[in-house]
């Protein structure tokens with residue numbers, strides 16, 4: 001006989017979570033539920049509450065309201081004061097500044113969590129070596145951490161976080177002290193490590209490419225709230241608000257109005273779509289970079305002037321001004337060729353790719 005199936009519990013979840021310092025609310029009602037084996041990225045501007053949320057999950061802070069669960073255990077509940085200290089939450093942490101002990105060897109740093117758990121010397125040595133091998137530092141156990149490069153130190157910090165085989169690992173901007181090339185390599189390594197160890201992870205960053213490449217779910221945070229929580233492809237295809245679209249730099253968000261059978265850019269009056277393209281209450285439109293195509297100025301219904309053009313991996317990111325004075329709107333597109341500032345260009349906008357927002361989408 002089959003046992004009744006029950007949904008698997010979330011590996012980590014928060015409900016109605018708030019944190020205030022005195023009268024200042026830093027987190028204002030956070031809810032999420034992350035299944036086992038997935039990575040959640042917390043993405044948002046400086047001061048939006050990412051580190052605070054991570055510290056609450058870690059048990060370095062306790063919530064003023066709401067609950068946190070890890071596995072089937074409630075680890076904090078403001079309603080009844082329940083609180084499990086960090087060392088009993090079964091998690092590993094990796095910080096921006098590595099937080100290694102410089103006077104200890106690499107091996108000493110990595111084996112520390114095992115020592116705290118009272119594990120014997122021989123087993124400690126064995127597990128430490130295995131964790132170091134996982135991050136490619138098998139030969140470094142006897143070195144001093146101060147003799148290592150930034151990237152190597154960060155690998156030691158990661159080895160220390162996984163040595164006790166936690167179910168959940170928390171990262172707070174682990175790569176922001178590294179140069180760009182190393183950052184890209186390490187994002188790949190961290191992703192591989194997370195999936196090969198079957199870890200559940202929460203990863204704080206303000207680098208959106210890091211978040212989108214690593215995470216199964218991304219929470220875009222703003223002012224102590226989660227503005228949208230979704231898988232990366234959904235965020236890019238269907239940003240919930242103009243803020244999310246702006247933050248992910250998906251294109252230009254412009255005010256729109258209906259006039260003489262068309263939706264038009266409110267400032268310049270340029271027609272971007274037929275009137276029936278969207279609901280009547282739209283106030284703004286996201287024109288994704290990929291929705292705008294360059295034409296010869298003579299063949300186009302929308303004309304503009306190039307303001308600037310900047311190379312980025314997949315082409316030249318050009319900013320084009322439509323209209324002038326009060327009536328100007330700036331749009332962005334990707335051009336395969338370099339455009340000169342001041343050059344006149346024609347544009348075509350694919351109405352199918354426009355994303356419409358109403359005044360309710362502004363929070």
Ligand SMILES: Nc1ncnc2c1ncn2[C@@H]1O[C@H](COP(=O)(O)OP(=O)(O)OP(=O)(O)O)[C@@H](O)[C@H]1O
Nearest residue numbers: 021024026044045046047048049050051052053206
């Ligand atoms: N101990 C504290 N007392 C009062 N306010 C605090 C304290 N710690 C943090 N804050 C405030 O809480 C807000 C959120 O801080 P937090 O460190 O979580 O932001 P963050 O999203 O991690 O930012 P960053 O990207 O800069 O690391 C900030 O406005 C910060 O000033």
Ligand SMILES: [Mg+2]
Nearest residue numbers: 050051052172
């Ligand atoms: Mg932070």
